[in-house]
Amino acid sequence: MVSGPSRGVRARRLPTAVKIVIAGGFGVGKTTMVGTVSETRPLRTEELLTDQSIGVDDIAGVERKSTTTVAMDFGRITMRDEYVLYLFGTPGQERFWFMWDEVALGALGAVVLADTRRLSDCFPSVDYFERRGTPFVVAVNCFEGAQRYDLQEIQMALNLGPKVPVMLCDARRVESCKKVLIDLVLHAMKFRGLTEEPAEPQKA
Secondary structure (H helix, E strand, O other), X not given: OOOOOOOOOOOOOOOEEEEEEEEEOOOOOHHHHHHHHOOOOOEOOEEEOOHHXXXXXXXXXXXXXXXXXXXXEEEEEEEXXXXXXXXXXXXXXXXXXXXXXXXXXXXXXXXXXXXXXXXXXXXXXXXXXXXXXXXXXXXXXXXXXXXXXXXXXXXXXXOOOOOOOEEEEOOOOHHHHHHHHHHHHHHHHHHOOOOOOOOOOXXX
């Protein structure tokens, strides 16, 4: 006979699963961000760019990029024992946009990565999440050599409302990516009328 839990022993609460989407244009750093912050080995669906992509994929400004995500990136990060964030990176090219509905289904919120060298590339992501009513933040990935702009200038250029957070980030740095995710979760919970605030992610 299997006995029940001893009296006075508190059952451990399972962490709440939270789905987050990482979106943006081609070559903006989505795969890098997921790989940087994930506490497990990320799932990637990258393929080499071939001659068949010429005239189809716009690689202006990212000519040195040799691979592209054809399905999604996937990673995970734990916020102490309370939340587990499941990160889904979308493909950036227009020919793969048909997959976005499946990737975004059930997401608490989204990070739209932006590159000031190709700022217009994040317009489709911004429009997509605005139409779906999905809370999102815009994180400007700071590439070396890219011109720096004031965050208010970027907010105006993207025609964002005052309630959409805009921030700088470095997709190669763990702490920078964590801050973006924390800011997104707080914004999304406020947007959806949830009051409980998540804790800091646990250190790897």
